[in-house]
Amino acid sequence: MPHFEIHAADVEAAKKFYAGLFGWTFSAMPGGEEVGYHLIEGSDIGMDKGVTGGVMARMGAGPEPGSPVRGGTMTFEVADCDDRYHWALANGGAEALPPTDFPGIGRCAYVEDGQGNIVGMITQVAGDTV
Numbered sequence: 001m002p003h004f005e006i007h008a009a010d011v012e013a014a015k016k017f018y019a020g021l022f023g024w025t026f027s028a029m030p031g032g033e034e035v036g037y038h039l040i041e042g043s044d045i046g047m048d049k050g051v052t053g054g055v056m057a058r059m060g061a062g063p064e065p066g067s068p069v070r071g072g073t074m075t076f077e078v079a080d081c082d083d084r085y086h087w088a089l090a091n092g093g094a095e096a097l098p099p100t101d102f103p104g105i106g107r108c109a110y111v112e113d114g115q116g117n118i119v120g121m122i123t124q125v126a127g128d129t130v
Contacts, residue, residue: 002050002051002052003051003052003053003054004051004053004054004072004074005053005054005055005056006018006053006054006055006056006074006113006115006117006119007055007056007057007058007059007062007115007116007117008055008056008057008058008113008115008116008117009057009058009062009115009116010115011036011038011055011056011057013092013114013115014055014113014114014115015038015055017088017091017092017093017113017114017115018040018055018113020087020091021084021087021088021091021093021119022042022076022078022084023042023043024040024041024042024045025040025041025042026038026039026040026041026055027039027041029054032054032056035056035057035059036055036056036057037054037055037056037057038054038055038056039052039053039054040052040053040054040055044076044077058115058116062115062116063116064116065094065112065116066094066112069118070116071117073110073117073118073119073120074119074120075108075110075119075120075121075122076119076120076121076122077121077122077123077124078121078122078123079123080123081099081106081107081108081109081121081122081123082099082107082109084109084121085098085099085109085111085121088111088113089111092113092114093111093112093113093114094111094112094114095111095112096110096111096112096118097109097110097120101125105122105124106122106123106124106125107122107123107125108120108121108122108123109121
């Protein structure tokens with residue numbers, strides 16, 4: 001996955017949510033002002049890290065909370081899936097899949113981000129690989 005985008009009705013709220021959830025920072029992309037495009041920088045995401053990402057204004061209506069997934073989902077490795085899941089619920093997120101163990105994969109959870117997107121988190125268990 002060389003690049004991903006997060007679409008949001010409220011770009012500032014999305015930036016705040018993902019900054020708190022994953023520790024990401026954002027910088028406005030020159031030329032992307034019309035759609036509020038911001039590049040993501042994180043421990044494994046950024047211009048010099050092999051994977052890039054951005055958050056931008058959603059063009060059109062977003063899916064209703066709790067509706068079926070539209071588009072892809074993104075899953076990011078975190079140190080503690082349960083901790084990040086509970087942080088998300090306390091900070092504007094909603095449950096999509098509670099923390100669940102998947103033998104051979106790890107502990108995973110999915111949350112809605114308050115902007116109509118579903119994002120996943122995974123904590124690998126010793127010996128498991130993604």
